[in-house]
Amino acid sequence: MAGVRQFDEETVLAEALALFWRQGVAATSMPDLAAATGVQRGSLYNAYGDKEAIFLRAYDRYAAGLLDLCRASLEGDDAGRILARFFETIIANMTAGAPPRGCLTTKTAADGSLASATIQARLRDLLDGMTAAVAAALSRPAVRRQLTVDPAQAALVVVTFTRGIAVMERVYGDRRQLMRAAEGLIAGLVARPRKGRGA
Amino acid sequence: MAGVRQFDEETVLAEALALFWRQGVAATSMPDLAAATGVQRGSLYNAYGDKEAIFLRAYDRYAAGLLDLCRASLEGDDAGRILARFFETIIANMTAGAPPRGCLTTKTAADGSLASATIQARLRDLLDGMTAAVAAALSRPAVRRQLTVDPAQAALVVVTFTRGIAVMERVYGDRRQLMRAAEGLIAGLVARPRKGRGA
DNA sequence: AACATTCTTGACAATACCGTCAAACATGAC
DNA sequence: GTCATGTTTGACGGTATTGTCAAGAATGTT
Numbered sequence: 483m484a485g486v487r488q489f490d491e492e493t494v495l496a497e498a499l500a501l502f503w504r505q506g507v508a509a510t511s512m513p514d515l516a517a518a519t520g521v522q523r524g525s526l527y528n529a530y531g532d533k534e535a536i537f538l539r540a541y542d543r544y545a546a547g548l549l550d551l552c553r554a555s556l557e558g559d560d561a562g563r564i565l566a567r568f569f570e571t572i573i574a575n576m577t578a579g580a581p582p583r584g585c586l587t588t589k590t591a592a593d594g595s596l597a598s599a600t601i602q603a604r605l606r607d608l609l610d611g612m613t614a615a616v617a618a619a620l621s622r623p624a625v626r627r628q629l630t631v632d633p634a635q636a637a638l639v640v641v642t643f644t645r646g647i648a649v650m651e652r653v654y655g656d657r658r659q660l661m662r663a664a665e666g667l668i669a670g671l672v673a674r675p676r677k678g679r680g681a
Numbered sequence: 682m683a684g685v686r687q688f689d690e691e692t693v694l695a696e697a698l699a700l701f702w703r704q705g706v707a708a709t710s711m712p713d714l715a716a717a718t719g720v721q722r723g724s725l726y727n728a729y730g731d732k733e734a735i736f737l738r739a740y741d742r743y744a745a746g747l748l749d750l751c752r753a754s755l756e757g758d759d760a761g762r763i764l765a766r767f768f769e770t771i772i773a774n775m776t777a778g779a780p781p782r783g784c785l786t787t788k789t790a791a792d793g794s795l796a797s798a799t800i801q802a803r804l805r806d807l808l809d810g811m812t813a814a815v816a817a818a819l820s821r822p823a824v825r826r827q828l829t830v831d832p833a834q835a836a837l838v839v840v841t842f843t844r845g846i847a848v849m850e851r852v853y854g855d856r857r858q859l860m861r862a863a864e865g866l867i868a869g870l871v872a873r874p875r876k877g878r879g880a
Numbered sequence: 881a882a883c884a885t886t887c888t889t890g891a892c893a894a895t896a897c898c899g900t901c902a903a904a905c906a907t908g909a910c
Numbered sequence: 911g912t913c914a915t916g917t918t919t920g921a922c923g924g925t926a927t928t929g930t931c932a933a934g935a936a937t938g939t940t
Contacts, residue, residue: 485886646845670869684916
């Protein structure tokens, strides 16, 4: 096969992701992407077709990475600790960067990009995956016993709450507030939030 | 005073609000507003200056109305009922319209309009007001006793959760899921969610 | 080394939005 | 009825984005 792609797709998608994350999908134009990636607009059109296609590729990587982080944070048998670590992960993800980038999924969900059913489906996929991961963790017998709500519903509550945290981050930009909110939710969901201090 | 405004400001702001709500602030242009309100673009510039000014005026009305609805829903002494009615109000607000418009505050928060500190401040004002209203309701002694978390923190959790519901509405568009999520949260925050059925 | 294939480049036309402004207009004040 | 005042109108120049395309460039194949 001759006529070979001159740019490194990994790099381009990473730069594109960074831009989408920072600016939001709707606010990012093809010229923006061209400038950020160093690839000419015409080449991007040729390689991917349109902005949505680029976004979908970038988002898939993002989603996979985030899901891995979430799953890793959900190990253990102490419900309070599991959830605290999970929310820490989520909050770290959305407060990273300067200024903080916020949560890509949430920004995308609210910025009109959902006119595309394909994008909506991808966002749903990530949230479904996240819900499943949380539900699995909360369903472990040792964990389940500590909950005030059954695991499936608790998982829905937790994932919904992560979305709320993402919005609050945008509006208040106060990391501590997010932690306090998460802590409050955990207190409600776990039977004995504070038995001692350490283990 | 001669040279008098030819359009009805109430009507114009109502139409503008409807458009912002449906399309999102960032996705709404001055020509869009002109078309929707029937007022020429030049007149809008003359009367208000720019899109942001129009949005702020429309949003203030929206915020005031929504806050009133929220406060009204928070009366009573049964924590579970109060919260259920509050979430019903919130969910009704964001699932109204065909297709549902979602939550204006949340859409605005995530669509890049927060580049404007003024807009961010207004969103914060509404959420502050909502948090205060919920905190006040949850602080009533009879209510407070039923909670698993102290009122101030519970209010933060509740308001954060409303933002999460708004995002979930965008992604899933499933009213029942929102109700189930809210119900789950209430179960966690209220000590005895189900003692009987009625009072 | 020559070729075929695919990518890249720069430019094009089409469309849309913004902010402004001068001229025309309508209205309340006198 | 006349005037002063603020509004409305339509148009202008400037800028930006989109999607396409023909010509040039690069590379694997033979």
